[in-house]
Amino acid sequence: MRDFRFLPEPPTRPGNGHLQDWALSPLPLIGEGAARARSAGVDVFRLRLGLPAVVGVGAAWNRAVLTDLGTFRSAGSLSRIVPYLSGGVILSDAPGHGGRRSLMNPGFGRAHLLALQARTRAALPGVPDGEFDALAWADGAVLRMLNAAYFSGEFDAGLLHAFLAPLRRPFPVPAIPRPLLFARVDAELRRLARVRLTGRGHDDLLAVLAPLPGGLEEARVSLAAAHDTTTHALAYAIWFLAQHPQWHAPEHHGAVLKEVLRLFPPGWMGSRRLSRDLDWNGVRLPRGALALYSPYLSGRDRAAQADLTDQLLGPLAAVRGGEELRRTAEALCDTGFSQVETASRLGIHANTLRYRMERIEALTGRSLALPETRSLWWLALQLERLQG
Ligand code: HEM
Incomplete structure (x- = not known):
């Protein structure tokens, strides 16, 4: 079992650890921590904020923090130091x-x-x-x-x-x-x-x-x-x-909000305290440490993104004519899923478009009529462009 002091961390400043960057530019700070954790092959990194703090990068950590209420306690967490908040009115571990x-x-x-x-x-x-x-x-x-x-x-x-x-x-x-x-x-x-x-x-x-x-x-x-x-x-x-004005229609607004909350989550960091020593993937995290989870980091987590692009683009890449299908999906996203505009943009007949859409649905197992599928496609293509 490794001591948590060996965990990767972003660069520190003499005398105040990470406190100054935490106050003035927290997103680059945690982005750097996450990058170092990933290249060290772990899903947590360490911060020095006056008391030991550990930040998780992926979905597994978030799930643990938000569901293991006995280990990750709201009481004494960071929102306590902001008088506007109260360390969790929604404290799930508060008595009563x-x-x-x-x-x-x-x-x-x-x-x-x-x-x-x-x-x-x-x-x-x-x-x-x-x-x-x-x-x-x-x-x-x-x-x-x-x-x-x-x-x-x-x-x-x-x-x-x-x-x-x-x-x-x-x-x-x-x-x-x-x-x-x-x-x-x-x-x-x-x-x-x-x-x-x-x-x-x-x-x-x-x-x-x-x-x-x-x-x-x-x-x-x-x-x-x-x-x-x-x-x-x-x-x-x-x-x-x-x-992206093509998404400005009532049926797309739910997806737009999801994407906005993924990219720019207003609650970019949540905090808990560890009520006991915890062994996390071979690292001993000490009781009393701040346990931080970040929707900002998980929304931009490359491992989760690769999962999504594999799910949607993978099956298309594996078949003949897959490139055509992928261009079709792209045109659908660019036109806010207007079939008339997509067909004219690709120079194909409406029936050909419908046939291609059915193939995409069959290959991926997701109906293109559903708003959540549409937002996933948008996301997968955006992520692929960013990665490419
Ligand atoms: C886009 C909208 C919102 C987002 C992204 C958001 C996100 C969050 C997050 C991430 C937390 C910390 C949760 C935790 O770690 O346990 C939180 C806490 C909280 N939220 Fe929201 N929230 C939103 C809107 C609202 C609204 C509309 C209300 C009330 C009407 C609300 C009331 C609260 C309260 C009372 C807390 C606990 C604050 C404390 O620590 O004392 N939130 N929110």
């Missing part, structure tokens, strides 16, 4: 978590979600024409949608904006305590909660949270957690659609 969920669940039934959906849609401002700043637009749009979903639009809009403003700045700005601002937000939450507890006629999220012990803190924490994640996902989705 199960009971609490069942207390809240009746409030989150389908009908409730549909009502919220209608309300958030109505709050969404129109997308401007021409050139505009996607991040600024998304920021304003998400503030309005959150206000609608949580408070029926009754939260003081200026205060909500000021409360969430530090989350738009780079680390360590979000970690600085702001007791006065938080006190004003708590007072506004109490005012709105009183109305919901004493009267009737509110069916927003605050009406569900207000009667629960600690419910107002949960409203505050989840507002913060919801705000910059959703804002960034929306801004990147707009930017992505501006680059």
Whole structure:
């Protein structure tokens, strides 16, 4: 069994290990760590963040971190140092978590979600024409949608904006305590909660949270957690659609969001603490170490990408006429799966196109009518271009 201190790590700086790079440019830092881990033939690397930390690169590590709740504990993890968060309101290992969920669940039934959906849609401002700043637009749009979903639009809009403003700045700005601002937000939450507890006629999220012990803190924490994640996902989705207008159709938007969350995940890193020593593929990871998983790294993991390209492009490459089929798949992706445009782009008859599509489906075992197959094809071809 090897000691974890022998694990690969990105270059350190004298005196502060990886802390400075972690604060100022974390993505290149973890990208370098992942590259070193892969070339050393392991799927974890080490970081020096004031306490021992280990970051996993692939799906197996993520699965372990997110499912082995006894070993990987939320308590004491990184979000604890950001006052906006609470080390996991969604702490699955917190005492009474199960009971609490069942207390809240009746409030989150389908009908409730549909009502919220209608309300958030109505709050969404129109997308401007021409050139505009996607991040600024998304920021304003998400503030309005959150206000609608949580408070029926009754939260003081200026205060909500000021409360969430530090989350738009780079680390360590979000970690600085702001007791006065938080006190004003708590007072506004109490005012709105009183109305919901004493009267009737509110069916927003605050009406569900207000009667629960600690419910107002949960409203505050989840507002913060919801705000910059959703804002960034929306801004990147707009930017992505501006680059690839052929995907701008309601039936493709689900796939676009998935691709955006893969490439630019707003929750780029999650953390846990090890509750015991753990043997991971021949390496002893010490109890108390930070265990980090990264959707950013796994979304860009070459091993997982090779799996996908093999699954879709492999069977085509193995048959006669495979190159033609592959060009057909490419043209379908480039036209947002418009059969008319694809046929004209390739200069073939509609029946020939249908025949080729059936062959692609038979070879890969995936129906091209399904949005998820279409997004997988898009992804596989993009990845192949990048690799090539
Ligand atoms: C694109 C949208 C979003 C993404 C990508 C995202 C991603 C994440 C990730 C990766 C975590 C850490 C999970 C863990 O390691 O256990 C997290 C935590 C959390 N998320 Fe989200 N999230 C999104 C939207 C939202 C929304 C809309 C809400 C609430 C309405 C929300 C509420 C929370 C809360 C309360 C936490 C726990 C925060 C804490 O540590 O105290 N998230 N999210």
